[in-house]
Amino acid sequence: MGLISALRSFTEFTAAPLLASWSDRIGRRRVILASALAFTLEATLMAVSSGLVMMGAAHVTFGLFASGGAVETSCIADTTPAGPKRAVAVGRFFTVIGAALVLGPALGGALLARVGGAAPFACAASLGLAALIATAVALPEYLPPSKRAPKGSAPMLPAAGVFLLLSRTPPLRWYAAASGLFSLGMALYGTVNVLWLKEAFGWDGQDVGHFLSAVGAAVITSQVLVLPGVLRISKGRESLVVQGAMMVHAFKFIGYAWAPSGKWVYLVLALSTPTFCAAPVLSSCRPQFALGLALGVSKIMRPCLASLGLAVKSY
DSSP: OHHHHHHHHHHHHHHHHHHHHHHHHHOHHHHHHHHHHHHHHHHHHHHSOSSHHHHHHHHHHGGGGOOTTHHHHHHHHHHSOTTHHHHHHHHHHHHHHHHHHHHHHHHHHHHHHHTOTTHHHHHHHHHHHHHHHHHHHHOOOSSOGGGSOOTTSOOOOHHHHHHHHHHHOTTHHHHHHHHHHHHHHHHHHHHHHHHHHHHHHOOOHHHHHHHHHHHHHHHHHIIIIIHHHHHHHHTTOHHHHHHHHHHHHHHHHHHHHTOSSHHHHHHHHHHTGGGGGHHHHHHTSOGGGOHHHHHHHHHHHHHHHHHHHHHHHHO
8 A cells, every 4th residue: 555655656746747748738627537537447447457467557657647736726716916915815725625625535435435435446446537517517617728828848857846846936846845745644544543443443445434524624623713713813824824833743743643522533533734825825926936936946855855755754
């Protein structure tokens, strides 16, 4: 599991800046369509896989079409000026992701418990096909031809992109370093969290699905109820707010490690709900903290550090 996840993170690390650069030249809509098609094919192949090798190969290969949200957040940056409006837009984006995190694990856990086997992957493939059709029919083009990069321009390689972003925007360096270390820890947690929840508390797949749905509910709550207040008190102090959120994240995982029961895990999650406001707050800052730069560094750095963390975990 660790090796497959590490290789997947590496392919996303390679692909995300290239897909974002490609969308700068041909438009956002076409790239999102390609990603939706790739996800549908990936889930289909995983549903019919006869073994771990085939499943892992599909998961790793189609990571080349996963933007990690880089193209989607570029759509927000295309149409929303830096400031509170952009923060609200990012908050809405996270709210939708939170809704998916609520429904997805619950549905996957129920399918696993009642049907078993490849049912969650088959369901994912069906939802991917629905998303592909909806994108083809309804998604507008957010980047008009007049604002696109010249077609002959070369795509930016990951290392060059990171160096350019950090050299142009010094305040992002601390964020990139902290985000990278955070991702290193999250990579370790992400590969063992389900196994840990089962071992520590005796949870089955449905119980795990309920907890992951609670994580999604926390994301929604943070964007709908908490974010407006955070934006009011963070004006001019955005960096401190983001630093505080990262510190609370660290204590959250310490709380998970000390959890005497499953109810404690839910309590820790509830107390750390405001930390999900960090990215929208960062996006609302002055131009040098614009969404494209801040999340661009994050999207490039995180899979790279995650690959390292997953490799360490596997060892």
